[in-house]
Amino acid sequence: MLSCPDIAPTRLRGHETPEPFGVYLHWPFCRAKCPYCDFNSHVRHGGIDEARFLRAYLAELAHFASLALGRSVSSIFFGGGTPSLMAPSTVAAILDAIAAHWRLENDAEITLEANPTSVEAENFAGYAAAGVNRLSLGVQALDDASLKALGRQHTAAEALAALALAKRNFSRVSFDLIYAREGQAARAWREELSRALDHAADHLSLYQLTIEEGTPFAARHAAGTLRVPNGDAACALYELTQELCEATGLPAYEVSNHARPGSESRHNLLYWRGHDYAGIGPGAHGRITVNSEKRALSTMKAPEAWCEAVEMQGHGLETDEALSAEEAAEEYLLMGLRLAEGIDLTRLAALGGALDENRTGALEADGLVRRDGNRLAATPRGRLVLNRLILDLATGDARARSS
Template sequence: MLKTKTKTRAEAGTGAPTSSGESFGVYVHWPFCAAKCPYCDFNSHVRHGGIDAERFLAGYLRELSHFAQRAPGRSVTSVFFGGGTPSLMPPRVTGAILDAIASHWTFDQGAEITLEANPTSVEAENFKGYAAAGVNRLSLGVQALDDASLKALGRLHTADEALAALRLARQTFSRVSFDLIYAREGQSPKAWEDELTRALSFAADHLSLYQLTIEDGTPFAALHEAGRLRTPKSEDARAMYLLTQEVCETAGLPAYEISNHAVPGSESRHNLLYWRGHDYAGIGAGAHSRIAQGGVKHALSTLRLPEAWLEQVEASGHGLASDETLTPSETAEEYLLMALRLAEGMDTARLEALGGTPLDGDLIDSFVAEGLLDRNGTRLTATASGRVVLERLILELAA
């Protein structure tokens, strides 16, 4: 049985982390999907011939050992099973990975253990197995609440299946989130407002709400270029974003990050770890890591093709494709790029402590005067107006 400082694996996930140092997370990438969605550019692969789950499990356990040697003595505050479609992973594999993590590191009291899932009826049958394995937070890829939109997005579930899976998830897990995509083809701001209002009636404590983006190399990109896929006009997409903020705020789930909304205290601890620039170990094909060793931050990534990753792990103990040493200024720049996405903003004192050069005071003053940034001591936060043009703010501050 996996151990935390004071709790078993099944009991982890209540209360705030108690470790004295910065958060440390483990990301587990399950790179397989039943079908590839036409908008997705994630490292996901379809294998109609089946997957040797036991062989991949052995690979995960071996790569975990490698990362445990590189980051010894850490207290794990969160684990995130992402993909791909982790709900295609047998629950016994999930449990074995969590037990291995516990054997290498200490689980913090209140450790958050999240698994991403698709809401098909077949995958929902495994929810109890994941909970027994130690998962205490489920993130459901609902994406839309009507069947026509789901079909257009290439999803394999129906709206009724999604709502049934959501009800089951809320009965099974202490914390539940689900995703929706807006600014879909033919969607108006009013239609999105109606859908979001309906979604909030089913919401637990967290929602991830993403504007549809056309990613290079995807089927949607080819359709868009050929004029066969038309996304809403920019002014309509902006209106949908602003509606999202207003409706969720009113419902008690304010944005704590550009695309993520939560009841205060129910934010995704694992994703906050990324945005706050803390360390994490990523295992599996195409996973990324940020690990400090001897005062030096390493940016690591693994081979993207699952079979190539597995063969290298079996031969070398890890599937690393790159291991880059970040300079202090590069580490600070990553923090700047990520932290301003958060409602809590960024700490300029921390930026400089990481090795960043002081930000341009005159530029900050001008953004404050424009109503795009707020400044409170050493903390900078983007205002509601600033979030709409956040990419511009970040690029100019980082220049």
């Protein structure tokens, strides 16, 4: 269990302004489990005791507030699971508690993930009244056959209706699509994405379908009954995605996320830039700096077990580990290189990292990374092999630190 020191707002060495701080709330319940999903989500056909879970969220918030004293909250994110299954009054109570424990910045971004079924869309006005100012809608596909194959509970028509309703209730709206689906050709994706861009507001999340271990899709893929584009076909779909989004004014600011300049998800940028955040709820992860030491925290995944733990001890923490300077720097490298802006080398050095200049120079000569002052970023070519590139740079970072 962490100590609760009276600390000033966290600053990184060499930086004068306070670091951004966010709060992530994980609501683990769904109406149904999608066959591609490996998130910590659970179906409870008998219903849940929402009042009991709310009490647990409020208690765990109080505990995390004692670990991160004096912070100003710049972003809040309700993720899941399906947060749009929560009553608006539950969301309001949680937001009130956050504002009571920390200073909530006037322009704080407050996002809630939602599904586009008509039942959940009925709550949009209630969420907006509670204080949510950004909605992230899980559309996933714009044709009914694909939605059925993905295990979604809505139709394409419902998705577009929910999107229109979201735009009337929230100042900022994003939605997700999954591509590289089974049997999806480039022409079909071009038509679907073009249609999506016609409806887009200021942000889109576009994910290539990945086969996650332990999911029904993984079992089908292993059995040969699920065939998805891979290799050159997947690269072609990715490049097509970049082309269409850039032409429409929503360039990629992260591997899978596109936004009009200035409309990026501030909460997700907080993760990728290596800032602190409290992770509340079953299976949530967090990073909190205490006395200049960054700590990695995670809570119990099973919702009922988490709830019981909070009732007994005030939190459901399962792990609480101090990150070494090397681990914190490597984490920043791994996350930051996903961004189009890349990493701040001054920040990397302040965290304890040091890249192998010879290896970095070779990657730059190969056209895989670019340097601009104190920033290092993957080029479009480098983003096509990003996982390999990150591993190469991380290995070089380890060599540089040991030399």
